[in-house]
Amino acid sequence: MSPGQPAPLGKPGNPADAEAGPRPIVLLTEHLDDEPAAWLRERCTVIAAAPDSPEFAAAAGTASALLVRTYTRVDAALLDRLPRLRVVARAGVGLDNVDQDACAARNIRVLNTPDANTSAVIEFVTALMLDATRPRLFLSEAVEPARWKELRQELRARKQLRELTLGIWGLGRIGSGVARVGAALGMRVIYHDLLTFDGPRRFGAEPVSREDLCAQSDILTVHIDGRKSNRHAVNADAINRLRSDVIFINTSRGFVVDTIALADFMIAHPAASALLDVHEPEPFDATYPLLEIENVHLSPHIASSTDLAQKNMSWVVKDLYDALQAP
DSSP: OOTTSOOBOOOOOOHHHHHHOOOOEEEEOSOOOHHHHHHHHTTSEEEEOOTTSHHHHHHTTTOSEEEEOSSOOBOHHHHHTOTTOOEEEESSSOOTTBOHHHHHHTTOEEEOOTTTTHHHHHHHHHHHHHHHHOOOOOOSSOOOHHHHHHHHHHTOOSOOGGGSEEEEEOOSHHHHHHHHHHHHTTOEEEEEBTTBOOSOOBTTBEEOOHHHHHHHOSEEEEOOOOOGGGTTSBOHHHHTTSOTTOEEEEOSOGGGBOHHHHHHHHHHOTTOEEEESOOSSSSOOTTOTTTTOTTEEEOOSOTTOSHHHHHHHHTHHHHHHHHHHOO
């Protein structure tokens, strides 16, 4: 193996493994948390290899399972290289990068971890709401009394969350958790979900139309799923209905927002702000429409980046192994 190439994570089987038959081969294309990775390699031959690597090509003909995270595109072309594949497992929540129809046509089972990062993302959205409304400063040295008074005035929050209306576009696992947080903080909470607005009050949130959601929200947070029909669901019409001082948050998928329309809105409304953790593409390049706009704040897809969430997502290995044991 040449320097810089990923090494197999598997280890030689013991006599008990040999008696039980050959160990299934699992191709791992992205990082996995250490403990779940160790658990899996005790039971399978795990080969860490990017899809464009020689190691992947060498193992593709015999691999039983493919384990991915966010940036491996599991499409028909990739599946055609894996004739013995039985399972595709994503160590993550959405399946936007997996062609489920192509998998179904080949009788390949698709697995994911739908609730693994829910709490982490809810915490992150809550932190963004506070970042946008509560200026903070930590002192590292003594200051004069006059400056102390100035700082207290400069850092006075102009908005308190309990005064604001929190709008939630998509009331699934994460959206409903954010609704509970908003209600607990005394906010008025409204939601719009799956293009309907005649449902019940849920999780302390009142159902409204898409138009009312955009027009009434002081803070609008987007939690839309990855179905193809949701591309640019937050379109120019929706964006142009937003309040001139809205706080706009997206931690769902980059492709659900028309970034050009959002850029135009933020430039035209300097009192508004946008806090975006997901983007299209990722990573973005210098042509990304939302770069260099003073009231737009971009983070590198970190809402689920906690040790616990990453470990929870990586434990998809248990379901993967169980699926491989099925007849």
